[in-house]
Amino acid sequence: MSEPRRIDDTTWEIPSSSRGDMRVPARIFADDEILGDIAGDHSLEQLQNVATLPGIVGAAIAMPDIHQGYGFPVGGVAATELPDGVVSPGGVGYDINCGVRLLALPLTEPELGARREALVHEISRTVPARAGRSGGRSLDGVSLDAVLGEGPRALPDAGGGDVERTESEGRLVGADASAVSERAKARGRDQLGTMGSGNHFVELQIVESVLDEQTATVFGLTESQLTVLIHSGSRGLGHQVCTDFVKLMDARLPSYRIHLPDRQLACAPASSPEGRQYLAAMAAAANFAWANRQAIADGVRRAVGKVLGSDAAAATRQVYDVAHNVAKVEVHDGVRVCVHRKGATRAFPADSDDIPLAYRDVGQPVFVPGSMGTASFVLAGEPGSLERAFGSTCHGAGRRLSRTAARKQVGGAELRRELESRGIVVRCPSPKGLAEEAPIAYKDVDRVVRVVEQAGLARRVARLRPIGVVKG
Amino acid sequence: MYRLVDHTAELEVEIEAESAEGVLVEALRAFAELLGTGDGEAVERRLVVSAADLPALLGAWLEELVYLAETEAFVPDSADLSLSGLELSALLHGRLGEPRPLVKAVTLHRLRLHAENGVWRGRVVLDV
Numbered sequence: 001m002s003e004p005r006r007i008d009d010t011t012w013e014i015p016s017s018s019r020g021d022m023r024v025p026a027r028i029f030a031d032d033e034i035l036g037d038i039a040g041d042h043s044l045e046q047l048q049n050v051a052t053l054p055g056i057v058g059a060a061i062a063m064p065d066i067h068q069g070y071g072f073p074v075g076g077v078a079a080t081e082l083p084d085g086v087v088s089p090g091g092v093g094y095d096i097n098c099g100v101r102l103l104a105l106p107l108t109e110p111e112l113g114a115r116r117e118a119l120v121h122e123i124s125r126t127v128p129a130r131a132g133r134s135g136g137r138s139l140d141g142v143s144l145d146a147v148l149g150e151g152p153r154a155l156p157d158a159g160g161g162d163v164e165r166t167e168s169e170g171r172l173v174g175a176d177a178s179a180v181s182e183r184a185k186a187r188g189r190d191q192l193g194t195m196g197s198g199n200h201f202v203e204l205q206i207v208e209s210v211l212d213e214q215t216a217t218v219f220g221l222t223e224s225q226l227t228v229l230i231h232s233g234s235r236g237l238g239h240q241v242c243t244d245f246v247k248l249m250d251a252r253l254p255s256y257r258i259h260l261p262d263r264q265l266a267c268a269p270a271s272s273p274e275g276r277q278y279l280a281a282m283a284a285a286a287n288f289a290w291a292n293r294q295a296i297a298d299g300v301r302r303a304v305g306k307v308l309g310s311d312a313a314a315a316t317r318q319v320y321d322v323a324h325n326v327a328k329v330e331v332h333d334g335v336r337v338c339v340h341r342k343g344a345t346r347a348f349p350a351d352s353d354d355i356p357l358a359y360r361d362v363g364q365p366v367f368v369p370g371s372m373g374t375a376s377f378v379l380a381g382e383p384g385s386l387e388r389a390f391g392s393t394c395h396g397a398g399r400r401l402s403r404t405a406a407r408k409q410v411g412g413a414e415l416r417r418e419l420e421s422r423g424i425v426v427r428c429p430s431p432k433g434l435a436e437e438a439p440i441a442y443k444d445v446d447r448v449v450r451v452v453e454q455a456g457l458a459r460r461v462a463r464l465r466p467i468g469v470v471k472g
Numbered sequence: 473m474y475r476l477v478d479h480t481a482e483l484e485v486e487i488e489a490e491s492a493e494g495v496l497v498e499a500l501r502a503f504a505e506l507l508g509t510g511d512g513e514a515v516e517r518r519l520v521v522s523a524a525d526l527p528a529l530l531g532a533w534l535e536e537l538v539y540l541a542e543t544e545a546f547v548p549d550s551a552d553l554s555l556s557g558l559e560l561s562a563l564l565h566g567r568l569g570e571p572r573p574l575v576k577a578v579t580l581h582r583l584r585l586h587a588e589n590g591v592w593r594g595r596v597v598l599d600v
């Protein structure tokens with residue numbers, strides 16, 4: 001594999017001439033240390049594979065939180081020119097519209113005081129990890145097809161401005177419930193309002209420092225303020241939609257004469273029957289994910305009401321909700337493209353028509369969760385995202401160790417004690433699951449966000465510090 | 473025989489057996505280890521799975537197990553298999569329980585099922 005060549009302090013490229021099948025270069029946003037980490041796995045080889053997709057334009061792009069995935073790397077962006085460039089379900093991933101929502105509470109850390117543990121405990125009761133005896137929001141009175149078509153708007157209590165403060169207002173155009181298989185619907189039917197396992201969480205966080213006072217004020221954030229960060233996606237429904245269409249497109253590759261270096265990159269022209277059907281099903285799954293995070297936010301508000309009072313619950317305001325596994329039709333440099341973001345976040349700058357009016361002077365909010373127990377960041381989109389990365393930035397810290405390697409370095413009970421000694425309340429039923437998400441398994445999130453800021457993709461607005469963690 | 477291989481974000485399973493059916497049985501055992509034990513009612517399920525090629529059949533077989541675990545809380549224990557060409561018929565034995573919701577999906581990345589020097593080898597990467 002060719003070595004990346006430095007373009008500037010935080011940009012590297014592997015030219016398209018480095019491999020006979022690459023159609024565009026591979027571009028990586030990283031500093032020297034992060035690039036060293038990336039070189040230790042198959043991320044760059046996978047990025048070069050993405051650069052072979054029919055119709056890809058610009059570059060196959062890697063964010064500084066990139067790590068090896070399957071097919072596409074995690075932390076990547078690929079745009080294909082429409083109508084005939086391909087759409088690849090693997091370029092979105094199995095957890096369609098996995099994303100992050102930030103709620104701002106009307107009180108500070110000192111005002112929360114000794115009620116912290118009670119609040120974390122109550123959130124763990126109202127936001128289950130999975131469907132079953134203890135969890136899952138009933139769809140009584142709401143049809144699943146309505147959720148797939150309308151997203152959170154289909155829920156009876158989706159008011160209070162949450163929908164307006166959600167990427168794409170929580171509803172992707174073109175969603176079609178009939179494109180979603182019955183198997184996918186069966187997997188998702190009881191899962192609304194559940195967070196899932198793995199790296200999904202609900203965290204209680206404090207605004208530790210404000211780095212851009214003016215923008216933080218517009219986002220409604222002040223130092224020491226209490227917030228809740230929600231990380232979840234489309235659950236089993238999205239997993240099955242991706243499974244269905246990877247299989248379908250894999251079978252149809254010969255008919256489109258598409259040759260791929262990795263079977264998991266299975267794709268079809270976006271204008272083909274398979275491409276159109278996938279985009280309709282993926283949009284429906286994305287809508288389900290936004291409704292899921294809405295239902296989780298409702299659970300958080302119920303917990304806030306019980307522990308802190310109904311006034312606090314009523315004044316708990318959604319800052320924004322962003323997707324980081326999705327494909328969207330957008331226009332960049334006058335060209336209509338399908339932007340695949342897999343482990344990457346849209347980061348449109350000020351003056352974009354696609355962000356809420358309230359934020360249009362400062363840019364779109366972006367949330368970058370760190371690893372469990374470490375800082376998270378609120379960013380704002382910058383013009384460089386449009387100029388260099390199809391309006392995108394990073395999505396997290398990015399894994400650097402496998403789950404097994406993480407468990408070898410730290411035990412679940414030991415990690416729980418360490419987090420609690422730092423004043424972080426932990427609710428997680430699985431010590432094994434806790435150890436697999438240990439901070440040591442991830443890159444340094446401060447370094448990741450410094451790179452995207454230096455690269456002009458997004459700027460830092462606030463740094464958040466966790467005081468409570470609820471995991472599945 | 474199977475082993476779970478380290479992977480940065482996902483989980484890779486490598487399998488060796490004396491036959492293609494043997495690889496599929498070992499894949500079930502690996503998946504069952506990931507789910508944990510079922511402690512509820514003993515149940516059986518019948519499945520018929522087909523695919524365009526043998527590696528895809530390995531993937532489709534595991535997808536069925538993911539689906540049963542998620543929608544029925546079914547934890548497999550063993551299976552009686554009959555492979556005819558690219559069609560697999562299975563009688564699954566297992567229990568209901570609270571399977572660990574670890575595996576989201578079965579990927580096609582690095583998917584293999586083939587014979588090599590008289591040994592059948594399988595490999596599958598799971599999204600976890």
